[in-house]
Amino acid sequence: MKPTELRTSSDADLQEKLSGYREELFNLRWQSASHQNQNPKRAREVRRDVARILTIMNERKREGSGK
Numbered sequence: 001m002k003p004t005e006l007r008t009s010s011d012a013d014l015q016e017k018l019s020g021y022r023e024e025l026f027n028l029r030w031q032s033a034s035h036q037n038q039n040p041k042r043a044r045e046v047r048r049d050v051a052r053i054l055t056i057m058n059e060r061k062r063e064g065s066g067k
Contacts, residue, residue: 006056018053021046
């Protein structure tokens with residue numbers, strides 16, 4: 001997902017996407033451990049999407065606190 005799309009999303013949407021990505025990442029790790037992972041690159045993409053969402057959420061939190 002592109003950062004510009006995430007920046008236009010509301011906080012509730014970001015939180016919902018974050019929980020969905022974390023659940024997907026858990027499932028991908030489970031598949032990888034059981035050697036059933038069909039797309040190993042997907043785990044990397046999901047980790048980066050989680051990081052993007054957390055970065056945007058932290059930026060918004062900092063902006064709101066005035067620092």
